[in-house]
Each structure stands twice: as structure tokens, then as C-alpha cells.
Amino acid sequence: MPTRPRRTRRALATLLAAGLLALSACGGSDGRATQPAEPASQPAAGPAPEPASEPGAEPPAEPEGAGHGGHYAEPARSKPLRAGETRETIAMPGSYTPSAPYGTGTDDYRCFLLDPQLERDTWxxxxxxxxxxxxxxxxxxxxxxxxxxxxxxxxKDAAEEDEGWTCFGGTGLDRFQDVDNSSWIGAWAPGGTETVTKxxxxxxxxxGSRIVMQVHYNLLAGQQPDTSAAQLRLAPGKRDYEALTTMLLPAPVELPCRPRHSDGALCERAAALADVKERFGAEGNTADLLHLLCGGEPQAGEVQSCVRTLGEPITIHGVAGHMHLLGRSIRIEVNPGTPQARTVLDIPVWDFDDQGSRPIDPVRLEPFEQVEVTCRHVQWLRDRLPSFEGQPDRYVVxxxxxxxxxxxxxxxxxxx
Known part of the structure; x- marks a missing residue:
């Protein structure tokens, strides 16, 4: 795997910055508790069979309102403050009613500028x-x-009508955002709770720092007004703490249509990519650039991975993964293919409603060591999830x- 120049990695990050978890997240909830078991095979024609349930699993629950395509998670109870910590609540300055910013699509990403009134350096x-x-x-x-x-x-906030501004990808404030040192500081997603550092x-x-709150609105659930907020847990800046940052590990998605659907209008990669660009504007060309970060040319298949070679030493303290509704499994491994290989995240059956970050025992890595992320996506989940009802198969990028x-x-x- 050739090492890409650092400037290339940084140029990609603005296009990769959406969609995470209690580090971030994205996508739509389909109301399932866990994913269904994978079918043994797919027939060449005719309706897809109902996949069997996972051994010992209960049927997926159907929560109230699931037919609207929305996720109804409530904020988790706050954890007790530690000595010297305080909480600051910041909220959107006013109500915002989402809509498709480019006139097509079912998603709106909106950024809101919030002021935590920091009068001194703070942790x-x-x-x-x-x-x-x-x-x-x-x-x-x-x-x-x-x-x-x-x-x-x-x-940027003043340049657009209504509250905030359109911001697919990142905040739009950085032309280049460093994937090795992201400006993300927290997030909410299905399964997310309050995040507290060690x-x-x-x-x-x-x-004097401000906070940008980027909200992903799913228009499949309607176009209702929203006023979201966040609580920040703060500690005095004079404390001798270690500074945490977020490193992003994106990998391509190149999921082809199933053979019996391959004559669909969006089953050609070029057509599917053009559709993404139409819906998301300039931020829709991530699929064009990921192979520059990960090496090689786009190759269609359910399993995709990306190996990153470190340019400086790091110590890993927490891990998380993110996919959407067609995700099946995700794994993060350090030093893959060597005697020092170690898996730091392994989710063999992806659950969209459980995207919280996971603390791990510290793992120290040196320059030129590697980290690999591997994901598997499957098209047969289209037949099981309400969010895809009425939507034709497509080549997924x-x-x-x-x-x-x-x-x-x-x-x-x-x-x-």
C-alpha cells in the first residue's frame, strides 16, 4: 500500500466529514433492534426469500412512529459531574424547518453557530x-x-436565509480539514448516550471558541420544525490533561446491484455517482477521491477496506464505526498482516441503533505502522427495511x- 502525501489526505477530509457517532453518525433508522440474519443465497429471479432470524434472536421491534422513517431516541440521563466540572447548555438560536437544499433528495444537512461563552481556555x-x-x-x-x-x-451564517447554513460534508469553514486531526468534538446518533472522557x-x-452544530434532517420523516441543543461538560483549562483528538478512517463503498436488478437506471456506477452529486452538490464527489486516499481504482464488491500508514506516533483510547442501513459488518485492525496485528473494533453484525464509541486499553502506534478499516455492505437488506420501500436498486457509493x-x-x- 503506497503512502499518500499528507496534503492529499487533508484535501479529502472536507468531503468525508459527515456521518458519525457518539463520535458521530448518519443515515436513517428503520426501527429494527438488530439486523436480520443473512440469507444463505439469492435466487436469480423472483421475490427474495425472507431471511431466517439470527439464532435465538427475537423478531425486530416496531417502535411507535417507525412508519415515518424517523428515529425516536430520547436523550440519555446525564452522568454525574466530577470534581470541578460544570455543564453549559447551548441551543440553536431559533427554530429551523428542513428542506432539500438543492431541490431534490430526502436529506438536509444544516449547520448552526453556537456560543458557549468561553471566557478562558477550557477542557x-x-x-x-x-x-x-x-x-x-x-x-x-x-x-x-x-x-x-x-x-x-x-x-457564513449571515449569508443564508433562515437559521444556519447548508453544510453537506463538513462545516464548510475549512477548505481542507485534516482527517488525522478532525475538529469534531462530539455527536448524537442512534444508540448514543452522553460521552464522557476518561x-x-x-x-x-x-x-472565545464557538461550536458548530451540524444537524442531519431526514426528510422521509417529514418537514417539521426543530430546535436542538447540546450540553457541554467543561473542566478548568489550568488542569494538566492530555488532549484528545479524532482520527477518521474512511474507506470506499462500491456496492453493485444484484444481478436480477442490474438493468436499473442507477445500476451503472457513473449514473449513481451523478445522482449523488445532484443531491449533495460539491460534497457529492467523495467516491471519486477515496481511491486516492486508499490506493488503487474503484472495484465493485460487498467488502471494501482502506489501509492508512501513520506519519506520527499516536495512542488509541477509543474506537467507533459508522455505516448506514446496508452495512453488515465493520472491523478496525492495527498492523494488519503482521505478527503484531490486533483487532481494536469488530462488529460482525452491524446494528444501526448501537453506534456508540467504545473505550479500549491504550494502543500505542509508531510512525509507518498501519491501521485498516474494513466494511461489508449487502443489497438484500433493501428487501427488509422500510426506508427502501419503493426505491429501486442502485449501485451504492x-x-x-x-x-x-x-x-x-x-x-x-x-x-x-
């Missing part, structure tokens, strides 16, 4: 997102805005929408 030690209208809010990502970017953020760790927020796909690993790291 952020946890976040709790409070989705105001969970019927239409499908994920929320929080980004820090350093003091030097506040004026640009205010100008004692002695935090994210540094400089005096990386996209921001509820029924598009992603393959994304996330590492919470410190740098010595």
Missing part, C-alpha cells in the same frame, strides 16, 4: 446532544470553531443521505 470532557425533534433529526455532530475562524463562521483527558477549547452508504472508522487518540 471539554463530555458532550450530550439533545435532539429537539427526534422525528426529523437523524444525527448531530459538534465541531469546534477556534477564535480565528469565528468571523468567517458568522459571515479522567485526565479532554479536548482543548480556546477562549459513498453518500451523505439516509439511503446512501458510508464506511468509516473513528479513533480517539492522543499525540505524544
Amino acid at each position: 471539554l470532557t463530555g458532550t450530550q446532544v439533545l435532539p429537539g425533534n427526534p422525528e426529523v433529526v437523524h444525527h448531530v455532530i459538534l465541531f469546534q470553531v477556534p477564535p480565528g475562524q469565528v468571523a468567517a463562521a458568522e459571515a 479522567p485526565g483527558f479532554g479536548t482543548r477549547l480556546a477562549k 459513498w453518500g451523505e443521505g439516509t439511503t446512501d452508504e458510508m464506511c468509516l472508522g473513528m479513533l480517539q487518540v492522543t499525540h505524544p
